[in-house]
Amino acid sequence: MEISSKYNPKEVEKKIYSFWLQLNAFNAEIDYSKKPFAIVIPPPNITGVLHMGHALNNTIQDSFIRFRRLTGYQVLWMPGTDHAGIATQNVVERALLKEGKRKEDIGREEFQKKLWKWHEEYGSTIIHQLKQLGASCDWRRSRFTMDSLYSEAVKEAFIHLFKKGLIYRGRYIINWCPRCKTALSDEEVIRKEVDGWLYYIRYPIDKTTCKALKKDYIVVATTRPETMLGDTAVAINPLDEKNKWIKNCRVILPILNRLLKVIEDQLVDPEFGTGIVKVTPSHDPVDFVLAKKHNLEFINIMKDDASLNENASKFCGMDRFKAREEILKALEEQNLLEKNEPYKINVGHCYRCNTIIEPRLSLQWFVKMKPLAKPAISVVEEGKVNFYPPHYKKIYLNWMENIQDWCISRQLWWGHRIPVYYCKSCGAHQLKSIDNIPNNELLTIDKKGIIVSSAKPNSCPDCGLNDLVEEEDVLDTWFSSWLWPFATFGWPFRKVLKERANIKDEFLLEKEEDIQKAKEELKYFYPTDVLVTASEILFFWVARMIMAGLEFIGEVPFRNVFVHGTVRDAQGLKMSKSLGNIIDPLVIIEKFGADSLRFSLMMLALGGSDVYLSDEKFLVGRNFCNKIWNASRFILMNIQQSQLEISDLKLENLDKIDIWLLKHLNNTIETVTNNFENYRINEAAKTVYEFFWHIFCDWYIEIIKDDFAVKAKVALYTLVTSLKLMHPLAPFITEEIFQNLKTIVKIDLGKALINNSWPEPFALKNLDIFDIEELINIVYQIRNVKFILGLANKNITLILKTSGKNFLFEANSGWIKRLARLDNIIFVDKLKRILYKSDFCEFDFDIDDVDVNNFISNLEKKIIELQKNIDNIKLRLENENFLKKALQETIQEERNKFSALIAEKAKLEELKNAFK
RNA sequence: GGGCGUGUAGCUCAGGGGUAGAGCACUACACUCACAUUGUAGAAGUCAUAGGUUCAAAUCCUAUCACGCCCACCA
Numbered sequence: 002m003e004i005s006s007k008y009n010p011k012e013v014e015k016k017i018y019s020f021w022l023q024l025n026a027f028n029a030e031i032d033y034s035k036k037p038f039a040i041v042i043p044p045p046n047i048t049g050v051l052h053m054g055h056a057l058n059n060t061i062q063d064s065f066i067r068f069r070r071l072t073g074y075q076v077l078w079m080p081g082t083d084h085a086g087i088a089t090q091n092v093v094e095r096a097l098l099k100e101g102k103r104k105e106d107i108g109r110e111e112f113q114k115k116l117w118k119w120h121e122e123y124g125s126t127i128i129h130q131l132k133q134l135g136a137s138c139d140w141r142r143s144r145f146t147m148d149s150l151y152s153e154a155v156k157e158a159f160i161h162l163f164k165k166g167l168i169y170r171g172r173y174i175i176n177w178c179p180r181c182k183t184a185l186s187d188e189e190v191i192r193k194e195v196d197g198w199l200y201y202i203r204y205p206i207d208k209t210t211c212k213a214l215k216k217d218y219i220v221v222a223t224t225r226p227e228t229m230l231g232d233t234a235v236a237i238n239p240l241d242e243k244n245k246w247i248k249n250c251r252v253i254l255p256i257l258n259r260l261l262k263v264i265e266d267q268l269v270d271p272e273f274g275t276g277i278v279k280v281t282p283s284h285d286p287v288d289f290v291l292a293k294k295h296n297l298e299f300i301n302i303m304k305d306d307a308s309l310n311e312n313a314s315k316f317c318g319m320d321r322f323k324a325r326e327e328i329l330k331a332l333e334e335q336n337l338l339e340k341n342e343p344y345k346i347n348v349g350h351c352y353r354c355n356t357i358i359e360p361r362l363s364l365q366w367f368v369k370m371k372p373l374a375k376p377a378i379s380v381v382e383e384g385k386v387n388f389y390p391p392h393y394k395k396i397y398l399n400w401m402e403n404i405q406d407w408c409i410s411r412q413l414w415w416g417h418r419i420p421v422y423y424c425k426s427c428g429a430h431q432l433k434s435i436d437n438i439p440n441n442e443l444l445t446i447d448k449k450g451i452i453v454s455s456a457k458p459n460s461c462p463d464c465g466l467n468d469l470v471e472e473e474d475v476l477d478t479w480f481s482s483w484l485w486p487f488a489t490f491g492w493p494f495r496k497v498l499k500e501r502a503n504i505k506d507e508f509l510l511e512k513e514e515d516i517q518k519a520k521e522e523l524k525y526f527y528p529t530d531v532l533v534t535a536s537e538i539l540f541f542w543v544a545r546m547i548m549a550g551l552e553f554i555g556e557v558p559f560r561n562v563f564v565h566g567t568v569r570d571a572q573g574l575k576m577s578k579s580l581g582n583i584i585d586p587l588v589i590i591e592k593f594g595a596d597s598l599r600f601s602l603m604m605l606a607l608g609g610s611d612v613y614l615s616d617e618k619f620l621v622g623r624n625f626c627n628k629i630w631n632a633s634r635f636i637l638m639n640i641q642q643s644q645l646e647i648s649d650l651k652l653e654n655l656d657k658i659d660i661w662l663l664k665h666l667n668n669t670i671e672t673v674t675n676n677f678e679n680y681r682i683n684e685a686a687k688t689v690y691e692f693f694w695h696i697f698c699d700w701y702i703e704i705i706k707d708d709f710a711v712k713a714k715v716a717l718y719t720l721v722t723s724l725k726l727m728h729p730l731a732p733f734i735t736e737e738i739f740q741n742l743k744t745i746v747k748i749d750l751g752k753a754l755i756n757n758s759w760p761e762p763f764a765l766k767n768l769d770i771f772d773i774e775e776l777i778n779i780v781y782q783i784r785n786v787k788f789i790l791g792l793a794n795k796n797i798t799l800i801l802k803t804s805g806k807n808f809l810f811e812a813n814s815g816w817i818k819r820l821a822r823l824d825n826i827i828f829v830d831k832l833k834r835i836l837y838k839s840d841f842c843e844f845d846f847d848i849d850d851v852d853v854n855n856f857i858s859n860l861e862k863k864i865i866e867l868q869k870n871i872d873n874i875k876l877r878l879e880n881e882n883f884l885k886k887a888l889q890e891t892i893q894e895e896r897n898k899f900s901a902l903i904a905e906k907a908k909l910e911e912l913k914n915a916f917k
Numbered sequence: 918g919g920g921c922g923u924g925u926a927g928c929u930c931a932g933g934g935g936u937a938g939a940g941c942a943c944u945a946c947a948c949u950c951a952c953a954u955u956g957u958a959g960a961a962g963u964c965a966u967a968g969g970u971u972c973a974a975a976u977c978c979u980a981u982c983a984c985g986c987c988c989a990c991c992a
Contacts, residue, residue, distance in 0.1 A: 278991090618941085702951085
């Protein structure tokens with residue numbers, strides 16, 4: 002069998018992946034003889050294309066999964082996709098716009114059809130890409146957050162919370178995206194500091210209401226002058242002496258000439274601006290709070306696209322920013338704009354389209370979070386859910402303790418429809434209109450005529466009539482995602498028949514036994530073991546899943562949360578398409594192979610901290626894969642060429658070199674196992690890298706080259722063991738080599754590597770490997786001295802004097818000569834000249850005219866180094882306090898160190914002096 | 918404003934009370950046939966700053982300075 006000197010990932014990966022699929026190696030079924038290990042994938046958006054963040058996230062998961070699969074767990078990696086409300090709607094809207102249509106032109110139903118069609122065509126792009134990465138998910142189970150059965154879960158959750166009084170509908174100031182035309186939760190708003198202006202505007206005082214005037218106007222400071230049209234008061238701090246005089250006045254709102262009263266509230270900072278604030282209840286969150294408290298009128302001045310409405314008089318129809326200019330102009334004309342100064346403002350942006358958010362008064366659905374948060378705080382405090390790295394625990398708790406109610410309604414056409422019906426006869430549907438709210442009416446909602454139900458009811462329970470309309474809004478995408486860890490198993494286990502499914506769902510519970518099986522699977526695999534996620538969605542998703550798990554199942558959804566960092570470019574900027582700084586994982590896979598990508602990422606996947614990437618970072622993985630390939634190639638070719646018949650991997654008649662290697666291998670197995678178990682994946686990668694390359698290849702294989710036939714078994718054993726250790730990180734190449742190996746050696750190794758067994762340390766008697774380490778050190782010393790003397794590329798003869806260890810050198814002379822590039826080794830009793838000296842041996846070369854200057858200066862440098870250390874320790878040993886207070890053990894250690902250093906230095910000086 | 922974290926070699930980071938570590942990059946040498954996607958050797962750091970605890974601090978504590986992330990109603 003010919004083995005190419007270059008690994009060809011493209012061919013191999015395709016072949017190996019379908020081999021795994023044929024084996025059903027990813028499939029997870031209940032097996033009570035094994036312990037379960039489950040991970041649910043963070044479902045990527047159906048609009049998603051695999052980016053480096055996905056690659057990192059999923060490689061970590063796949064490595065954990067493959068590790069556990071090999072260690073004998075019954076493994077489930079549950080895959081799926083997320084319908085991603087706004088994101089998907091935006092994509093399809095854009096496509097529609099290319100045809101010159103808006104979604105309103107074709108209507109909700111038609112638009113939804115287009116969405117589903119889009120999902121069918123492109124929705125699984127990312128799934129295919131995950132397969133290219135090597136993800137070993139049980140693809141049969143793939144779920145979509147809009148599956149018919151999943152809808153049942155969403156409805157169940159809503160109804161459950163509603164009945165419990167944890168869902169309410171309320172008029173509230175929410176974040177509104179005027180482009181997406183929907184409400185957003187606080188988490189969906191990205192705050193960015195932008196340069197703006199702080200405008201100082203004069204509001205004249207109504208002289209009929211105010212007697213003792215200091216001035217005939219007051220000044221308010223604002224960054225958003227256009228909202229002044231909705232002002233219904235001005236406010237000062239009750240303790241603000243300098244503005245106290247306006248307390249009982251009324252002021253006149255410029256342009257509209259509305260009379261505003263002055264209110265007093267602690268929320269006002271007397272130090273900011275003039276200490277007087279304009280209050281715009283419908284367009285500012287703080288003012289909203291003030292207005293409720295002080296019973297102010299709410300005037301909405303904007304339409305849903307953030308252009309001004311009829312309440313804005315002559316500015317009606319104008320865009321908000323245009324209106325700002327015009328209003329400033331008008332104020333200036335009337336000499337009411339006192340000044341403006343540059344000012345940095347924190348402005349909210351839509352996380353999907355980056356449009357500036359408008360605080361907007363509207364009627365929305367909310368979940369009361371405090372009662373849900375309470376148990377979710379306890380489980381983390383008690384350690385039932387652990388974070389890696391652990392400091393995320395604090396961040397989580399801090400957030401949870403300050404949690405706000407969750408706005409869950411979205412004015413989108415793509416998503417789970419809120420399971421609510423309104424009775425027209427009871428007037429419930431009219432509450433939807435939000436413009437011109439008379440004072441503060443309807444801030445809480447009477448439940449009359451509002452029916453929460455999973456299907457349209459026949460009649461209104463309040464009035465008995467059947468004039469019902471369905472709620473138009475859909476639910477926040479995260480309201481379905483937070484159910485992911487158990488909804489994917491089929492919770493709430495309702496029978497859903499094919500006829501009722503609105504798409505060709507593959508996952509339906511049609512028969513009673515399906516339901517029973519699904520329930521059993523949940524019981525077996527849930528709670529899942531670890532959730533792997535980026536820190537960005539800790540609150541969006543992770544925290545909410547914990548709450549949902551506890552509320553709906555009564556048990557945490559996962560025991561561990563592994564948080565990895567954000568993927569950034571070499572400059573530290575977040576990778577994003579708009580910045581044009583992305584490194585496409587698919588390009589890396591194309592160029593170097595999936596394993597190179599995976600291994601490189603895992604070397605860098607330090608828990609919690611961000612991953613800085615540049616193209617050359619992927620060379621680590623590529624080079625390592627090349628090393629794995631070629632080392633394996635060497636071993637296999639030699640077994641073939643020497644026609645070795647190896648029938649088993651039992652190791653016997655080991656010599657010291659073998660034991661030296663196996664000791665290192667044992668340590669590696671232990672460390673790698675430990676690192677995987679403790680989610681220290683980069684440590685696992687580094688450990689196996691170090692062993693395979695620098696112990697196994699650099700030394701062992703080099704040492705045994707001359708008598709490979711004798712050592713082949715140990716080499717083969719070590720190779721197989723290493724393949725297992727590396728498989729979670731580099732699955733394709735290790736499986737490929739494993740399969741090649743099977744055709745060459747006549748050993749029953751099992752059918753495949755993927756579901757093979759994890760290695761155990763080899764049982765070694767505690768044999769001393771000191772001699773081998775010494776010999777390796779001597780080879781290193783010979784090379785070193787040769788370099789210093791400028792003899793690196795010359796073959797020379799070594800003249801050696803040992804302390805009774807000649808036999809050792811004789812027994813190992815083959816490899817020592819080869820690795821140190823020696824013609825010969827001559828043993829003598831006394832050296833004329835000494836180039837190296839230790840307790841073990843001393844040596845010289847058979848070359849007379851060496852350039853000693855370099856050698857001497859090198860010795861001097863070493864002596865100076867040693868002297869520094871000696872001085873340090875001497876100081877310590879002369880310190881009475883040290884002798885009095887340090888542990889006896891420590892003192893003895895220091896003394897030993899001291900004498901060792903002194904001896905070492907003496908040797909070097911002796912060498913040096915011999916040359917003078 | 919509050920919370921969390923980070924500052925160690927040119928870069929990316931390990932480590933962690935008692936002589937500073939790795940990888941990459943760099944320098945020199947070597948195409949000795951598994952691998953130049955290689956090998957061998959080398960140079961490189963007052964462990965952010967200032968105090969404190971300690972016999973001993975890069976390591977623990979405090980403050981400061983930088984940087985990063987998250988949360989928050991300063992218009």
